[in-house]
Amino acid sequence: MIGIEDLTVSFNGTPVVHGVSFQVGRGESFALVGESGSGKSTILKAIAGQAHEWTGSIRVGGDAMGRRRDAAFVRRVQMVFQDPYGSLHPRRTVDDTLSEPLAVHRIAGRDGKVLAMLDAVGLSRRFRFRLPHQLSGGQRQRVAIARALMLEPGVLLLDEPTSALDVSVQAEILNLLADLRAERGLTYLLVTHDLPIVSFLCDRLGVLRLGRLEEISEVAELRTGQLYSAYGRELVARSAGG
């Protein structure tokens, strides 16, 4: 579904991701892990079309991506951002936020679709006309996930979707993401520094260090601590040590 070949991404001429290649199959959940500054979010931005200085090839569903993302792309790939406090427009109600993608793509039947989506992400319908400041962090993140799903994309890019949330709420959101993937056959590309999330939600993972891919492994190998790169084992050890 997603094919990355020899991807190099730069910011103002300084390369931060060096020649990264990996494939994510249809319906698969793939994690990019690494410390902050390892370039994992940058790869996501390049795929999403928010970072423009890149070379190499990005393919989605077999089509090579250019510098601009067209309407067909955004209906296939959507993103959930890290900070639910920053990713919702402060003056727009939940209804406005969820209707916007339908309005942009001139899709009819907005009321029904919005209500169905609220149900799908487990938000009560009475939240429909609330403003973001009247919602909790977990509820906001549910709205952000609902917004990403409004266009019924096959691929979700998840940028640390739970790291800004309280621990008790993290589990709810992770369960929701797992359920939605099972129901809708979604492909996930998850960026995180949290290894337990990877073993819960993902099938395979790529370990990034200083903008280079150290290894790609099955989650089973992560669970049993059998990552083959020294850096991967170091991450696991650090995660276990707290």
Next chain:
Amino acid sequence: MNVLSRDWLLSEDPETRAQAKLGQFYRVVRALSRNPLAMVGLAIIIALLLVAAFASWIAPYSPFEGSLQNRLQPPSVAHWMGTDELGRDIYSRVIHGARITLMIVLLVAVIAAPLGLIVGAVSGYFGGWVDRVLMGVTDVFLSMPRLILALAFVAALGPGIENAVIAIAITAWPVYARIARAETLTFRTAEFIAAVQMQGASHARVIWRHVIPLCLSSTIVRVTLDMAGIILTAAGLGFLGLGAQPPMPEWGAMISRGRAFILDQWWVATMPGFAIVIVSLGFCLFGDGLRDVLDPKQKVKS
């Protein structure tokens, strides 16, 4: 259904879009009504609106015709504010002047605020060379004193009330552009903007539906606070003979005419002066109250 009750308006869980919008509006109105000074300002503005609307009925005399036997009469029961050098009733002229003042203020606001808002939002949103060009133009306008620039424009366009409005509008927009740009820059890189771009919204849509609404409240506040300045600039142009032309009862022009008699017949210049001060004060007080209610930074704190 208890439609339009307090509970219905303040409900945390509105059932329709209309209820949610009305509820937000009601919260603003309620917060504003708790500020006595803002209410005084609002009362003055409403009074100005009513006086302007019903000038012909309220004014006891014609604003243009007087009798020369009656010239320069002090305030009395017949002429509450006295008469001017042509025997015209100053009270009637001040009342009719409210229309001119209101027209100037509204026209300037309608021209300058949207122009500044759009220039600022576009500039802040795109950044780069668009920003540099637009802000360069803005800086050129900002670098000159407002009244002098307006004077220069009126001198070029010719005296008259329409040209005064255009001149004041041309000098007023750069401030709004600066405010809107600064506001836009604070959330330009926010994820909610990235999210809506990610959904395929065009730049025009992002600016119009997502950027401008966030700049709107600070611009509205600034416009109300600037109203006093606009009135004073208009009066200044009138005083210098470049705004409204005689015999129009524009307040600044009236003060200018009364200047010749200020030592012996003080009321000729003083009465329209009072009108300018009171109306300016009204807009200032109301703008101040609006800022307390609408300013997003204040809101975060509360």
